[in-house]
Amino acid sequence: DGGITQSPKYLFRKEGQNVTLSCEQNLNHDAMYWYRQDPGQGLRLIYYSQIVNDFQKGDIAEGYSVSREKKESFPLTVTSAQKNPTAFYLCASSMGQANGYTFGSGTRLTVV
Amino acid sequence: SQQGEEDPQALSIQEGENATMNCSYKTSINNLQWYRQNSGRGLVHLILIRSNEREKHSGRLRVTLDTSKKSSSLLITASRAADTASYFCATYPSKGGKLIFGQGTELSVKP
Numbered sequence: 041d042g043g044i045t046q047s048p049k050y051l052f053r054k055e056g057q058n059v060t061l062s063c064e065q066n067l068n069h070d071a072m073y074w075y076r077q078d079p080g081q082g083l084r085l086i087y088y089s090q091i092v093n094d095f096q097k098g099d100i101a102e103g104y105s106v107s108r109e110k111k112e113s114f115p116l117t118v119t120s121a122q123k124n125p126t127a128f129y130l131c132a133s134s135m136g137q138a139n140g141y142t143f144g145s146g147t148r149l150t151v152v
Numbered sequence: 153s154q155q156g157e158e159d160p161q162a163l164s165i166q167e168g169e170n171a172t173m174n175c176s177y178k179t180s181i182n183n184l185q186w187y188r189q190n191s192g193r194g195l196v197h198l199i200l201i202r203s204n205e206r207e208k209h210s211g212r213l214r215v216t217l218d219t220s221k222k223s224s225s226l227l228i229t230a231s232r233a234a235d236t237a238s239y240f241c242a243t244y245p246s247k248g249g250k251l252i253f254g255q256g257t258e259l260s261v262k263p
Contacts, residue, residue: 046194075253082240082255083195098250130194137251138182138244143194 042067046131046144052152053118053125061116061147063131071137072114076100077128077146086129089114090137118149126151158241158257166262171228173257175241176221184217184224185242185251195240198226203246231261 044065053059063072071090075083085098089108103122108114114133118125128148132141159174175184183202187195201208201217201224208215214227228235238256245252 073250083253085250088250128192132195137248140185140197140200141187141195141251142197143187145194146192148192 044131044133044142044144046129046147048147049145051147051149053149054152056120058117058119059149061118061129061131061149063114063116063144064112065114065133065142066112067133067142068111069133069135069142070111071134072108073132073134073141074098074104074106074114074116075130075132077130083130086116125149158239158254160257161255162258162260164260164262165231167231167233169231169261171231171235171259171261173226173239173241173259175224175226175254177224177241177243178222179243180246181219182244182246182248184215185244186213186215186224186226187240187242187253189238189240189256191237198239228259231259233261233263235259236261 047062073088074086077083084100086104087106089095092111095106095108105117128146130146131144134141157176185200186198189195199210199215201215212229217224238258240253240256242251242253
């Protein structure tokens with residue numbers, strides 16, 4: 041079955057540490073996205089990529105970095121520069137930006 | 153700035169009743185989409201309605217779009233406890249760019 045997989049489901053980060061969240065899709069979608077969701081809030085776009093080896097900043101890119109070396113993969117690194125990283129992170133993909141998105145099941149990141 | 157705003161923020165109904173959620177937006181759109189999110193899970197795409205469409209159905213879901221009022225509604229008929237979730241509208245602007253999500257409506261269906 042085609043789908044989008046995020047790992048890990050839960051992640052704990054110490055102060056000053058970088059962590060990487062994985063996102064893999066086998067839907068042959070060109071576009072991929074990373075969103076952050078805080079409790080009771082909507083989704084805020086961190087980064088998106090419309091094609092391999094290209095990505096764009098979203099609304100809240102500071103303190104985050106991404107890469108898109110393969111069509112299937114779009115990992116997100118939460119750097120130590122992100123001062124308030126505790127949140128639920130969602131990865132999504134789509135055939136094009138005007139189409140419906142397929143979401144992963146999310147990674148919950150907590151700073152300890 | 154948020155493009156889509158859902159109303160109400162929270163809705164509690166009994167099983168079997170209908171649930172109506174509304175979404176308003178500010179700029180012209182190419183399409184509007186509705187998503188469902190169960191607690192602690194990812195979003196699931198429910199339905200996409202294009203700017204030249206007025207109504208769309210999918211099972212117990214009915215979506216309407218009024219571009220003159222810049223608003224949409226999602227109707228869930230004969231609700232079930234399993235419909236308990238947050239529902240988000242998302243708009244794709246006419247000028248392109250990116251999909252913009254609203255804050256969501258939290259629906260609780262009591263058995």
